Amino acid sequence: MNSLVSLISGQFTRSLIFGAFFPVILFLAIGMLAAQPFLPDGIPPVEWLQQLETQWRILAVSFVAVVFTVFLYYLNTPVIRFLEGYPWMGSVFGKKRVAAWTARYDQIMSTRAHLRLLGSRWRVIDQNHPRIKDIRGRLDPLARQLNNEYPSDRVLILPTRFGNVLRSFETYPLRQYGIDAIVFWPRLVRVADKETLAVVEDARSAVDFFVNCSVLSALLAATLFVLGAITITIATPAWTVAAWSVEILAAALGAFLFHSGSIVAAAAWGDQVKSVFDLFRGDLLKKLGYQQTPTTRAEEREIWKALNLQVLIGDPPTAAPLEYVPRSTKPRTAVTSIPAVELGLTSGIVKQPHGVRLYSYRVTNKDQQRAADVVVIETLPEGQEYIWESARRDGVACDVSGTNPYTVALGSVAAGASVTFSYASADRRKQA
Numbered sequence: 001m002n003s004l005v006s007l008i009s010g011q012f013t014r015s016l017i018f019g020a021f022f023p024v025i026l027f028l029a030i031g032m033l034a035a036q037p038f039l040p041d042g043i044p045p046v047e048w049l050q051q052l053e054t055q056w057r058i059l060a061v062s063f064v065a066v067v068f069t070v071f072l073y074y075l076n077t078p079v080i081r082f083l084e085g086y087p088w089m090g091s092v093f094g095k096k097r098v099a100a101w102t103a104r105y106d107q108i109m110s111t112r113a114h115l116r117l118l119g120s121r122w123r124v125i126d127q128n129h130p131r132i133k134d135i136r137g138r139l140d141p142l143a144r145q146l147n148n149e150y151p152s153d154r155v156l157i158l159p160t161r162f163g164n165v166l167r168s169f170e171t172y173p174l175r176q177y178g179i180d181a182i183v184f185w186p187r188l189v190r191v192a193d194k195e196t197l198a199v200v201e202d203a204r205s206a207v208d209f210f211v212n213c214s215v216l217s218a219l220l221a222a223t224l225f226v227l228g229a230i231t232i233t234i235a236t237p238a239w240t241v242a243a244w245s246v247e248i249l250a251a252a253l254g255a256f257l258f259h260s261g262s263i264v265a266a267a268a269w270g271d272q273v274k275s276v277f278d279l280f281r282g283d284l285l286k287k288l289g290y291q292q293t294p295t296t297r298a299e300e301r302e303i304w305k306a307l308n309l310q311v312l313i314g315d316p317p318t319a320a321p322l323e324y325v326p327r328s329t330k331p332r333t334a335v336t337s338i339p340a341v342e343l344g345l346t347s348g349i350v351k352q353p354h355g356v357r358l359y360s361y362r363v364t365n366k367d368q369q370r371a372a373d374v375v376v377i378e379t380l381p382e383g384q385e386y387i388w389e390s391a392r393r394d395g396v397a398c399d400v401s402g403t404n405p406y407t408v409a410l411g412s413v414a415a416g417a418s419v420t421f422s423y424a425s426a427d428r429r430k431q432a
Contacts, residue, residue: 019208020073024065027216034220034247035227072215076208079215083259084163097159105150105157112142147172148267162263169270173277178301180308181277184284191287192280200276203269210262214255221251291325332379332405333361337413341367343374356426357384363410364418371413379405380425390424 081087088094119135150164151157152171158164173179189197228244281304285292288307294300306322315321335343344364349357365371380386391400391408398421399409413419 016069016073018205020076020212021065021069023209023212023216024069024072027213027220028065028068031220031223034224034251072212076212080166080207080211083160083211083262084166085159086163089159094159098157101150101157101159101161101164102154105146105154108142108146108150112139112146115139115142148270162259162266165263165266165270169273172270172274173281177277177281177297178304178308179277179281180304180312183308183311187288188276188280188284191283192276196276196279200269200272203265203272206265207262207269210258210265214258214262217251217255217258221248221255224248224251289324290322292322334377335363336375336377337365337371338373339369339371341365341369341371343367343371343413356387356424358422358424360420360422362418362420363413365413365415368415370415374410374413374419376408376410376421377405378408378423383427384425387424387426390422392422394420 085094085097089098115135115138119132119139122129122132122135148165148168149161151167152175156167156171158167170181173181173184224244224247228241228248232241232244285303285307290303290307292299292303294303303322306316309316310321333345333347335345337343342365344362344366346362346364348360361376363374363376365374386400386404386406389397391398393410398411400423401407401409408421408423410419410421
């Protein structure tokens with residue numbers, strides 16, 4: 001399964017320098033100094049390098065650094081996926097780690113539910129009780145932990161903390177807005193401005209730097225161990241053995257510290273990726289050609305849910321595709337009378353199953369004289385169709401003529417009196 005991390009990795013190249021080249025240069029220098037005492041005599045590459053002049057030696061080392069940098073750069077995504085736990089999550093150890101993180105997740109959810117219940121009971125007793133503020137103070141850190149350190153669903157939990165931090169921001173757009181990040185990230189980067197993407201790139205480079213330094217530290221520790229195991233004998237001075245042990249421990253500690261730093265950097269990177277969805281999703285919607293302006297989070301999620309399916313599978317099999325320009329769901333209504341008098345109109349709608357809408361109106365004669373012939377002209381929204389013989393005046397059937405707009409004859413209305421008028425319409429698409 002692809003991840004947002006894999007997609008973002010293909011967008012930027014600055015990490016080639018800051019995330020791969022710098023760590024390689026750093027660890028080549030450290031490795032050459034640390035491994036020199038333990039290199040066996042007579043190794044051809046070492047002898048060949050020592051025989052070169054200084055400038056050629058520098059050129060050779062630079063060439064090795066460049067090759068190693070490119071190699072490490074293109075291995076970066078597989079390395080990150082390994083650290084997330086994807087390749088080994090199905091193993092016995094991986095399953096145990098997933099179970100452990102899932103248990104922590106369940107514990108947080110249980111504590112959160114308990115605190116919410118406790119807070120609701122305190123509010124029944126006293127809305128201003130100080131314990132309520134204390135409970136809120138304990139709930140907020142739990143909510144932040146769930147939002148920043150875990151994916152949106154427990155079934156998505158990975159075997160490592162690093163992986164769960166990355167998955168938390170990969171699933172953030174879906175949780176907040178209904179946007180499938182994997183589907184829309186390549187499109188979103190075409191909309192976001194260069195300054196914002198540069199900040200994301202810097203944050204990604206920091207993750208690459210810490211991840212690669214962690215990998216190179218582990219590789220250095222393993223290399224020193226192998227070299228020492230080959231060259232150290234009983235005759236080796238004690239201080240050499242001690243230095244060898246300290247170097248291995250330092251490299252191993254560096255691998256751990258750099259890995260811890262990569263988790264912090266991943267969280268910062270996630271904040272930047274989240275901000276791109278927060279700030280530019282509306283621009284992306286318009287760039288895709290849609291003019292919807294949702295007024296609630298629920299409306300927005302429905303829009304993106306439809307677009308997710310549209311991009312993934314094409315036209316939905318049981319409904320029409322999302323319209324580029326949303327149609328009005330309210331009919332246009334005009335009321336006239338003979339003779340012309342001042343008329344008031346109050347309207348309402350009740351949604352029914354299967355796309356049926358029941359419209360109700362109250363027509364009031366505000367004049368001092370009787371209106372002999374009151375007519376309502378009703379224009380239904382596109383896609384809506386009048387349900388035959390549904391028009392009623394005060395519960396009695398009334399005459400309807402025309403085809404959108406419809407003309408409804410209500411008859412006479414006495415001075416100061418009111419009549420009610422209702423009819424039903426249906427969504428033509430849902431009736432098909």
